[in-house]
Amino acid sequence: MQVLINGETRRFDAPMSVSALLAALELPATKVAVERNLEIVPRSAFAETTLADGDRIEIVHFVGGG
Amino acid sequence: MMPGMTPEQRERYLRHVLLKEVGGQGQQKLLAARALVVGAGGIGAPLIQYLAAAGVGTVGIADDDAVALSNLQRQVIYGTGDIGAAKTARARAAVARLNPDVTVVEHPVRLDDANARAVVAGYDVIVEGVDNFEGRYVLNRACIAARKPLVSAAVGRFEGQLALFKPWAEPGLPCYRCFAPEAPPRDEQINCAEEGVLGPVAGVMGALAAMEVLKEILGIGETLAGRLLIYRGLETATRTVKLPADPECPDCGGIRRG
Numbered sequence: 001m002q003v004l005i006n007g008e009t010r011r012f013d014a015p016m017s018v019s020a021l022l023a024a025l026e027l028p029a030t031k032v033a034v035e036r037n038l039e040i041v042p043r044s045a046f047a048e049t050t051l052a053d054g055d056r057i058e059i060v061h062f063v064g065g066g
Numbered sequence: 067m068m069p070g071m072t073p074e075q076r077e078r079y080l081r082h083v084l085l086k087e088v089g090g091q092g093q094q095k096l097l098a099a100r101a102l103v104v105g106a107g108g109i110g111a112p113l114i115q116y117l118a119a120a121g122v123g124t125v126g127i128a129d130d131d132a133v134a135l136s137n138l139q140r141q142v143i144y145g146t147g148d149i150g151a152a153k154t155a156r157a158r159a160a161v162a163r164l165n166p167d168v169t170v171v172e173h174p175v176r177l178d179d180a181n182a183r184a185v186v187a188g189y190d191v192i193v194e195g196v197d198n199f200e201g202r203y204v205l206n207r208a209c210i211a212a213r214k215p216l217v218s219a220a221v222g223r224f225e226g227q228l229a230l231f232k233p234w235a236e237p238g239l240p241c242y243r244c245f246a247p248e249a250p251p252r253d254e255q256i257n258c259a260e261e262g263v264l265g266p267v268a269g270v271m272g273a274l275a276a277m278e279v280l281k282e283i284l285g286i287g288e289t290l291a292g293r294l295l296i297y298r299g300l301e302t303a304t305r306t307v308k309l310p311a312d313p314e315c316p317d318c319g320g321i322r323r324g
Contacts, residue, residue: 035307038307062245065221065222
């Protein structure tokens with residue numbers, strides 16, 4: 001499976017969930033939002049959302065300043 | 067004909083009135099509107115200027131800070147002589163210089179769960195550019211409880227994020243907590259005080275937030291509700307993505323189910 005993560009192509013051996021992707025990227029789910037094909041994935045759906053070949057993923061870091 | 071506007075107002079707002087989506091009636095709506103700006107900092111400064119210039123009749127300003135020297139690289143309504151003065155007072159003076167049509171209400175307090183709901187209840191639309199996550203959660207809860215639209219803008223380093231939250235308005239619309247369910251760990255937060263911000267990033271986001279406030283008051287255009295705008299200054303790029311409600315959200319999930 002090949003997905004685009006923040007503009008870079010990444011290959012994975014098997015289909016994976018958003019949760020598994022974050023684990024593979026060593027990113028805690030508390031720090032980021034995940035955007036899949038121009039739509040934010042709700043955190044409660046991370047485990048059940050399976051990535052598909054060709055997905056465009058953006059990892060969005062929360063900014064908190066004003 | 068624009069009944070209710072003085073000759074000075076007709077001239078001051080002429081460029082608005084020329085827009086068929088605004089017109090004299092739209093300008094009257096702005097003059098009658100009440101907007102609350104929470105956070106009179108880097109985002110709040112241009113935001114207050116644009117709301118005041120546009121003739122939003124009542125602008126509430128909530129901030130408990132004083133002007134500091136390190137604010138002046140981006141908080142463009144303040145000057146060197148304002149250092150040490152309360153931001154709400156100096157912001158009010160800036161508005162008074164700009165437009166006598168605007169009444170400023172100062173709220174020189176930190177909004178928390180105990181006081182926020184009563185404050186937001188007095189306004190038609192709330193817009194925030196606060197400098198911390200906890201303040202955003204406080205406002206999110208208060209605006210959901212009071213059924214007020216919340217325009218939310220945030221910056222850090224070279225990036226800005228903007229959204230409009232009104233989960234009570236229709237099914238599927240998110241709140242702030244649907245986007246950011248919990249604050250990142252303190253030492254990993256991207257905020258201006260610790261990570262820095264290039265001044266114009268705050269200006270861009272303040273102006274974009276003002277645009278959404280005016281749209282919301284006027285009821286024109288395509289609403290930002292249900293979407294998130296991300297501005298990336300170093301790439302000179304923006305993208306707008308869908309932002310759905312999280313059905314498990316502890317802050318707004320209940321109102322949807324109820």
